Amino acid sequence: MIPQETIAHIIEEADLAEIIGDYIPLQKKGQNYWALCPFHDDKSPSFSVNSEKRIYKCFSCGVQGNIIDFVKNYTHSEFLTALEIISTKIDFPIPELKNRVVNSKYSSEEEKLFSLNEKALQFYQVVLASQEGLAAQEYLTKRGFNQEEMMYWEIGWASSKISFYKTMLSQNEDLELLRSAGLVTLKDGQVFDYFVNRLVFPIKNQDGKILGFSGRTINEQTPKYLNTRETKLFKKSQLAFNLDMALPSITISKKILVLEGFMDVMSLHQIGVKNAIALMGTNLSEFHLQLFKKLKVEVLLFLDGDLPGVKASLTSAKKLLNYHLPVQIIDNETKLDPDDLVHQGQSETLWTMLNNPQIPLFYAIEKIPQLVNLQKPELFREYLNRVFDFLLLVTEPVLKAQGLQKLSQKTNLTTSVLGESYEKFRNNLSGQELPRPPVVTITTTKRKPKTFDKQPDAYDYSQRDILQSLISSPRHLEKIARHLGGAPNPDLYIVLQELINGYQNGTYHANNWEELMAILQLSNFDYQNPFWQLEPHLQANWHVRSNLDSAILTLQEHHLIAKEKLYAQQIRETDVVEVQKKFLKVKEEIHQEIIDLRKKRQ
Known part of the structure; x- marks a missing residue:
């Protein structure tokens, strides 16, 4: 004490x-x-x-x-x-x-391996600084590394002319321990150095202890990169190169930049990026997810811009979102990795990309067409499904609405059609018929006012009541915000959400028609339709047909009826009795909710 x-x-x-x-x-x-x-x-x-x-x-x-x-x-x-x-x-x-004893998190065997790895690093560093390392030093200098950076990254050189194994043998190191560390290899009964004629980079854990090494050639030798084989310490699914050095910057920025290779990390460090780690060519694992969760940071994925890199970005982003971790993606449109960009003098391009990350939903909308052919109906449906996968993981209503807008622009489908398709997808209905690519093209000409192709019903009037109420006053803002999900018109949904945001951030004020038109004109909502009465001289005619609570209940009823119809359709389309029973039970529960809502409205 x-x-x-x-x-x-x-x-x-x-x-x-x-x-x-x-x-x-x-x-x-x-x-x-x-x-x-x-x-x-x-x-x-x-x-x-x-x-x-x-x-x-x-x-x-x-x-x-x-x-x-x-x-x-x-x-x-x-x-x-x-x-x-x-x-x-x-x-x-x-x-x-x-005499305080701090229990080590590592076993005695692991501590011995750490110690041996430190000894190996010192050996490789001495060789790099010697006459045998001149060619390697020259290579590093051409790559932009000065002596200070070589020391910072603790780079070494494994020479074919100076045997690491024989040096360790002369110091009475145990052969079995050398093998356990992955520093030597056996072939035909003989012992050889594992790393030969390669630059050697230590790979450390969060505590700064060396787990193993990565060796890189300086000529045409293959493979270009050779990592320590899987050992008790070096587990490929648990690597995060530079984590120990990046932690202070990660703590300050609350962001962690995730790259593929350690050379990418080193090159970005040269231009001032200090919060980057590398996965060392592996996929995101449970280890990484737990690490990011513990650090409480936003993850920025910056993988290669080729097709495998796009696939990896989408896969990794989905894992992170499912783990409830904030994530954005750096869109690398150059097809080059960060290391190449730095050494081709494109640092400005890099900073532009780094300063403009995208949320995974927007990235998916733009990039998945590179992976599937949208001209084929069956692949077009696959495209929508894959985008809807990301839409499901978005919790903010505005981002969902913006996502549907971007998807509409990409596919030439209306947000209304996409919204219906998404609802089917969200309710996990098998065999739904998603829309096919439209034949017509969308023009940018001004929309002409049109009338409903049906008589306005209670749902239409309720939506109008809510819209007019929100335009006129923020008095019921919180109540409307809580129940926006019931609006059957996706385009109107976006307008309502923008009005709410406008009140909250001061960009919209009650009955300000100039500010209102700025919102409407940026939307796909058919505000010129006479039914909505969105003209200043018509505002005097506005009157609420029912109170706001009733209007909201009406829209909730519409939403539940739509769900009930979808489950009824599913019951008709399946022959599996157990599935029919399951969906019938859900349908009955929804029907009871509808009855309860109607009682509230009376």
């Missing part, structure tokens, strides 16, 4: 600005020091450090505390570890921690 007096003394003696300055850059302004907050995505310095009061505070996200709180949170350490770090920095030993 550490006495409170000791803890108080450490807080008193520690120079807050000096220690925090070891972790993040500080700038003095007046009596305080300021920095970008390391605990949220800060755009301008809002993190204040007051050495006199011995406290820090972010005036943006609200995080605050003393030196122990900072070290604990920044290094993701427990209290005693943070206390020990600070006591060491201020040279104030804590007797109670002198």
Whole structure:
């Protein structure tokens, strides 16, 4: 148990600005020091450090505390570890921690392998710095690596003329341990170095311990890359190159950039990107998903721009969304990997791509046509299904609506038709007939006012009541927002959502026709139809046929009736008795909801 007096003394003696300055850059302004907050995505310095009061505070996200709180949170350490770090920095030993035993998360065998890997790295680095490493150094220099960067990345060289195995043998290292680490290989009873005539890059875990290595040729030798084989430490599904070095930047930005290869990470580091990791050519695994969840970050996928890269981006994005992780995709339209782009002098192009990520739904709408032929009806249906897969994972109504709009532009189908198809898909109805590609093309000419091809019904009048109510006043905004899902007209749904957003962010004000027209003209909604009465001189004729609660209940009823019809259709189309029973039960439950709603309206 550490006495409170000791803890108080450490807080008193520690120079807050000096220690925090070891972790993040500080700038003095007046009596305080300021920095970008390391605990949220800060755009301008809002993190204040007051050495006199011995406290820090972010005036943006609200995080605050003393030196122990900072070290604990920044290094993701427990209290005693943070206390020990600070006591060491201020040279104030804590007797109670002198014999503290911290249980290692690694077994004794793993610690031996880590130690051997460190020894191997030192060997490869010495060889790179020697006469035998001159050609490798020249290659690295041409690739843009100076001596400082070679040291930063701890790059080594495995030479055919200086045997790693024989050197280790002379130092009495155990052959079986060398094999377990994947550093040597056996062939015809003889032992050979695993890495030969290759640049060697250490692959570390989050704690900075070496799991294994990746070797890269500097000539036409194949394969170009050779990784440590699967070992007790080196598991291909659990690799995240540069995680240990990128953690501070990831913590500050709250974003992690996911690349394919470690050379991509190194090249982006040269142009100032510090929050990148590489999957080392593997797919996202449970390890990565758990890691991102723990870090509480947004994932930015930046994979290659070729077809395999597009497929990998879509697959990875879906995994992340299913894991409830925020994700965006960097659209690499160059067909080159980031490493090539940097060395071809296209850093500006890279930054443009990095600053314009897309949500997976929008990316899928644009990229899936590269994978399927939309001219074939059966593949067109597959395209819609694959896009709908992503639409299901979008929780924000506005993004769903925008997605349907983009899909409409891509397919020349109306948002209404797409909305109906999506509903069928969402209800998991097998055998539904999705729309075929339209033969006609959409023109950009101004739409002419038209009338309904049927007599307006209660649903139409209810939608009009809600629209007119929202145009006139934000009084019922929250109530309308809660029940938007019942609107049967997808185009109107988008307009209603934009009005709600406008009220909330100040871009729309009640009865402002100029602001209203700006919203309507950007939509596909047929606002010129006389039924909607969307003309300033007609506003005097507006009157609510029923109260707003009744209008909302009417739309909810419409939504439930549509669902009931879909289940009735499914019952007719299946011959499997158990399935019929299942869907009949759901249909009956929906019907009861309809009855209950009608009672509320009476």
